[in-house]
Amino acid sequence: EAEVAQSPRYKITEKSQAVAFWCDPISGHATLYWYRQILGQGPELLVQFQDESVVDDSQLPKDRFSAERLKGVDSTLKIQPAELGDSAMYLCASSLTRTTSYEQYFGPGTRLTVT
Amino acid sequence: QKEVEQDPGPLSVPEGAIVSLNCTYSNSAFQYFMWYRQYSRKGPELLMYTYSSGNKEDGRFTAQVDKSSKYISLFIRDSQPSDSATYLCAMKTGRSGGGADGLTFGKGTHLIIQP
Numbered sequence: 001e002a003e004v005a006q007s008p009r010y011k012i013t014e015k016s017q018a019v020a021f022w023c024d025p026i027s028g029h030a031t032l033y034w035y036r037q038i039l040g041q042g043p044e045l046l047v048q049f050q051d052e053s054v055v056d057d058s059q060l061p062k063d064r065f066s067a068e069r070l071k072g073v074d075s076t077l078k079i080q081p082a083e084l085g086d087s088a089m090y091l092c093a094s095s096l097t098r099t100t101s102y103e104q105y106f107g108p109g110t111r112l113t114v115t
Numbered sequence: 116q117k118e119v120e121q122d123p124g125p126l127s128v129p130e131g132a133i134v135s136l137n138c139t140y141s142n143s144a145f146q147y148f149m150w151y152r153q154y155s156r157k158g159p160e161l162l163m164y165t166y167s168s169g170n171k172e173d174g175r176f177t178a179q180v181d182k183s184s185k186y187i188s189l190f191i192r193d194s195q196p197s198d199s200a201t202y203l204c205a206m207k208t209g210r211s212g213g214g215a216d217g218l219t220f221g222k223g224t225h226l227i228i229q230p
Binding site: 033041095104109 | 149
């Protein structure tokens, strides 16, 4: 069964350090999303890609967060420097196209703890 | 007021009971309504989606959407201990306005099925 892959699954870092998360969407899925989920809350969209292009990054804190999907397949989300408030689950999702964005499939997530 | 409201629970019911999970929303532009199941420390798993109003059934799960009341429900029949998880409702608008295709989630309801 096709799945969204993410790594690492868990990351502990000290504040002011840099961290990076990787996502490989379901094969053939053109649209990729990064969400952040704080404990006890629903996921919130950070950035959306269509192939290698950013569709929307209005909720991405661009002073410290960056995201790329250079070849339109896998993607990396980076935080530099990390802050205590960044502790959360970072989820990657994909959909076949933007038209089918009502069918988003999520990966297992990366749980980030900033100390 | 958040766009999507969902009682966080916990909701505890005995095995075999019918479970009713609900969300209300305020944005009348929402057209697609999804239910996700999330086990502890895992990513959300898409259970089903509904377009506009009406009912949709998939095995033991039935989703209902009442757009006039801005109210959606998920019913689980013959509940099993393995159904114990957090259930997230999610919504999105149609794409006529462009912009991001991210989902707007409720906080999730923590469901416990007692053996």
